[in-house]
Amino acid sequence: MSEAILEAKGLAKLFHKGGQEIPVLRAVDMTIARGEDISIVGQSGSGKSTLLQLLGALDKPTEGELWLADQAGRMQNVFGLAPQKIDQIRNRRVGFIFQFHHLLPDHDALNNVCMPLSIAGVSPAEAHTRGRSLLEKVGLGHRIHHKPGELSGGEQQRVAIARALIHQPDLILADEPTGNLDPQTASSILGLLLELRTEVTGALVMVTHDHNLARTCSRRLQLVNGVLESWA
Numbered sequence: 001m002s003e004a005i006l007e008a009k010g011l012a013k014l015f016h017k018g019g020q021e022i023p024v025l026r027a028v029d030m031t032i033a034r035g036e037d038i039s040i041v042g043q044s045g046s047g048k049s050t051l052l053q054l055l056g057a058l059d060k061p062t063e064g065e066l067w068l069a070d071q072a073g074r075m076q077n078v079f080g081l082a083p084q085k086i087d088q089i090r091n092r093r094v095g096f097i098f099q100f101h102h103l104l105p106d107h108d109a110l111n112n113v114c115m116p117l118s119i120a121g122v123s124p125a126e127a128h129t130r131g132r133s134l135l136e137k138v139g140l141g142h143r144i145h146h147k148p149g150e151l152s153g154g155e156q157q158r159v160a161i162a163r164a165l166i167h168q169p170d171l172i173l174a175d176e177p178t179g180n181l182d183p184q185t186a187s188s189i190l191g192l193l194l195e196l197r198t199e200v201t202g203a204l205v206m207v208t209h210d211h212n213l214a215r216t217c218s219r220r221l222q223l224v225n226g227v228l229e230s231w232a
C-alpha cells in the first residue's frame with residue numbers, strides 16, 4: 001500500500017444564498033497517496049473549485065473531515081487543529097495554482113517566487129538561491145528579473161508554478177491551471193506539473209474541464225451531483 005497524504009471523509013458543502021440552500025458537495029470520499037497525479041473533471045458549476053478549496057483547507061466543509069499526514073506520517077484531523085496550525089498547513093504544505101496566476105505586477109519573477117519564503121521568515125539570500133533554482137527548473141532562468149507584464153501567459157503560469165512549489169509542498173492543488181492558455185502551451189504546462197510533481201513534491205490534484213488534459217493524469221475522477229466517481 002502506498003502512503004496516504006490526505007484523506008477526505010464524507011465532505012459536504014452547502015452554500016446559503018438569498019435564503020436558499022445550495023448543496024454543492026454531498027459526500028466526497030477521497031484518499032490521496034504520495035506520488036499520485038489525479039485529475040478531476042466536471043461541468044461548470046459542479047463544485048470542482050469548491051472541492052479544491054476544501055482539500056487545501058482554504059474553506060471549511062459543512063460536514064465531513066479532512067485528514068492530513070503530519071511530518072512523521074501520522075494522520076491528523078485538519079479542522080480539529082488550532083487556526084494557527086491550519087494556516088501553517090495551508091501556507092507550507094499545500095501549493096495552489098489557479099487559472100489566473102495572481103502574481104504581483106510590480107515585482108519581478110524572482111520576488112514573486114520568493115514571497116512565500118520571505119513571509120515565512122527565510123533570509124533573503126537563501127530565499128533568492130531557492131527561488132532562482134526553481135525558476136531554472138521551470139525553464140525561466142533567463143527571465144528572473146522580468147515583471148509579470150513582461151512575460152507571456154505561459155511564462156507567467158510557470159512563475160506561478162514555481163511560487164506554488166517553493167515550500168516543497170506535499171500537495172499541489174491546481175484549479176484549471178491551463179484554462180487561460182493555448183492548447184500547445186497548456187500541454188507543456190501540464191507536462192511541467194507532472195514532471196515537478198515527481199521531482200519536488202508529494203501529489204498533484206488538478207481540476208480541468210479539458211478531458212484530453214485530464215487523461216494525462218494517472219487517476220481520473222469526475223464530480224457529478226456532488227459526488228466523486230471514477231472516470232475514463
Ligand SMILES: Nc1ncnc2c1ncn2[C@@H]1O[C@H](COP(=O)(O)OP(=O)(O)O)[C@@H](O)[C@H]1O
Nearest residue numbers: 015016017024043044045046047048049050051
Ligand atoms: N461563496 C459562495 N456562495 C454561494 N454559492 C457559491 C459560492 N461559491 C460557489 N457557489 C456555487 O457553488 C456551485 C459550484 O461552484 P464551483 O465550485 O465554483 O464550481 P466549478 O469550479 O465546478 O465550476 C456553483 O453553483 C456556485 O454558484
Ligand SMILES: [Mg+2]
Nearest residue numbers: 048049050175
Ligand atoms: Mg471552478
